[in-house]
Amino acid sequence: MSKASAVREMSEEQLEHELRETQQSLFRLRLQAATERNDVPSNVKKMRRNIARIRTVQREREIAKA
Numbered sequence: 001m002s003k004a005s006a007v008r009e010m011s012e013e014q015l016e017h018e019l020r021e022t023q024q025s026l027f028r029l030r031l032q033a034a035t036e037r038n039d040v041p042s043n044v045k046k047m048r049r050n051i052a053r054i055r056t057v058q059r060e061r062e063i064a065k066a
Contacts, residue, residue, distance in 0.1 A: 007057045019054045022047055 010018065026047040032038040 004053055004057070007053050010057075012058075012061070015054055015058055019051065019058075022050050022054065026051065 007015070007018075026044065029038060029044050029047060033041065033044065038044075
């Protein structure tokens with residue numbers, strides 16, 4: 001899931017679930033990076049961008065409701 005269009009098609013519940021899972025994955029990657037076991041450092045950047053995409057869509061929907 002890397003496209004913004006795929007994120008926009010998700011329901012509110014799916015967005016919340018995906019956000020929680022992505023944040024947990026980012027936490028695990030940060031721990032791996034701290035212990036120097038991170039095989040692919042670019043994954044941290046990808047996770048941060050996915051979190052930003054999800055939060056952006058959530059904010060767009062919040063604004064649209066108002």
